[in-house]
Amino acid sequence: xxxxxxxxxxxxxxxxxxxxxxxxxxxxxxxxxxxxxxxxxxxxxxxxxxxxxxxxxxxxxxxxxxxxxxxxxxxxxxxxxxxxxxxxxxxxxxxxxxxxxxxxxxxxxxxxxxxx
Amino acid sequence: xxxxxxxxxxxxxxxxxxxxxxxxxxxxxxxxxxxxxxxxxxxxxxxxxxxxxxxxxxxxxxxxxxxxxxxxxxxxxxxxxxxxxxxxxxxxxxxxxxxxxxxxxxxxxxxxx
Numbered sequence: 001x002x003x004x005x006x007x008x009x010x011x012x013x014x015x016x017x018x019x020x021x022x023x024x025x026x027x028x029x030x031x032x033x034x035x036x037x038x039x040x041x042x043x044x045x046x047x048x049x050x051x052x053x054x055x056x057x058x059x060x061x062x063x064x065x066x067x068x069x070x071x072x073x074x075x076x077x078x079x080x081x082x083x084x085x086x087x088x089x090x091x092x093x094x095x096x097x098x099x100x101x102x103x104x105x106x107x108x109x110x111x112x113x114x115x116x
Numbered sequence: 117x118x119x120x121x122x123x124x125x126x127x128x129x130x131x132x133x134x135x136x137x138x139x140x141x142x143x144x145x146x147x148x149x150x151x152x153x154x155x156x157x158x159x160x161x162x163x164x165x166x167x168x169x170x171x172x173x174x175x176x177x178x179x180x181x182x183x184x185x186x187x188x189x190x191x192x193x194x195x196x197x198x199x200x201x202x203x204x205x206x207x208x209x210x211x212x213x214x215x216x217x218x219x220x221x222x223x224x225x226x227x228x229x
Contacts, residue, residue, distance in 0.1 A: 043205065044223065102211065
């Protein structure tokens with residue numbers, strides 16, 4: 001079974017609008033972390049935001065926020081006030097911590113295109 | 117800080133040749149990860165080290181792949197012999213202990229002809 005599912009291969013958004021990128025996950029661990037990374041066309045992986053499974057509040061980092069719904073096992077990324085520079089691939093990832101395993105499991109990614 | 121450093125950035129080689137990819141993690145980070153990215157399989161873990169010790173190498177495709185971390189500031193991923201299906205972008209990442217983010221290097225784009 002897929003541990004991280006990103007159902008939107010591609011998304012379009014108008015500049016200055018908000019967009020939500022979906023991510024659902026599957027784990028039996030009680031302690032885990034959820035991450036979002038951005039990969040622009042240049043290829044580097046840029047960390048955006050982190051949410052711990054025990055965090056009460058949704059994580060926010062500038063224009064990025066993570067809509068964490070634990071019961072639904074979803075961790076959607078919300079980008080507010082989209083900019084042209086937000087056009088990139090976005091990956092959701094999970095680290096399962098109960099076993100002490102530190103590696104990330106990635107979803108298949110969503111390609112976001114911001115239109116002027 | 118310089119970030120995670122990988123070399124070479126691009127490598128083109130012929131099938132059967134040995135390829136060595138190099139990584140210098142961020143100073144003070146005690147975990148190092150090698151990932152591979154392909155169109156077909158996405159991003160997948162190959163191996164990771166904690167305090168220079170290999171912890172999980174279940175993602176290493178086969179015996180042709182080997183990785184070492186002789187000290188806290190250097191790691192190599194070697195493919196011998198290389199095959200066209202090894203063509204991919206190979207990322208190295210590092211992190212501190214605990215539930216912190218991983219910082220990725222710029223990647224090595226490997227093409228095996």
